Amino acid sequence: MDNESIVYGCIKHLPFGNLQERKTSCFQNRKAIRQLPQADEWPFLCREMFCVPGDDLMGGTFQTQVIHFGMSYRAVEYEWEHWIAKFESLLKNMYWVNAVVHLETELSGFHTFVWDSADAYHAPSDAPLRVRCEWAREGAIS
Template identity: 35%
Template sequence: MGHRTIVYGHVLLFPSREAWPNADEINANALQALPETDEWPFLVRSMFSISENQNVNLAYEYRVLHFGASYKEIEFEWDEWLQKFERFLSTLLGVTAIVHMESDHFGNHAYEWVCQPPAEPLPPMAWEFQGGQRNFT
């Protein structure tokens, strides 16, 4: 029997507007490009959802891409999972990303990335990792 680890977080995405006219399309395509099945440690499309509503503006300044999953002992492959997440981030037009890992065995950890958008909104974006333990082995 192993221990449980909950991984969740969000990415603040640029919505389409005058400065970023194709942002929604680029971000939706990046999300759609994620696999629905994956090798361990998995990072799959169904973990993610973009908050949107036709009747209510849920994108004041940014759209929120949220995600979450429950894993069995992902800490031992945590750096590999983070690398997959960072590859996905490089395809998104956004400003910040936060990942929380709640481990029954190793405690709670938070990770953050920030991005300075390029002059033209074309991936890959240059996300900068802001800390947190990447290796638990």
């Protein structure tokens, strides 16, 4: 059986400004997701893995826009640098305050990657992103 990797997480955006500015930033995030390739291409990162809530309470957004995602891969950890590069490229085109990615692998354990905006929030730009990684492995040490 092939090694399976599970990738999941969320991108959080707390819209700031007046009503029009909040709508514009949430629309930009939806647009960035829609511009991802479909899953029929090599899906390092594809639009089908994302779920974007509506703009109001009944649509899933009280104050914070929470965009969640998840996908099952065949040993994506061997191409993880490519996955991270594509994810960061997506983040650079979005508004957000925090993003978290969990990577579960059969061989390498569990990894959590966290991006925090350097300011109150990240606006679309090519500015470098800050990421930190936490690693955990289950099982006894032999």
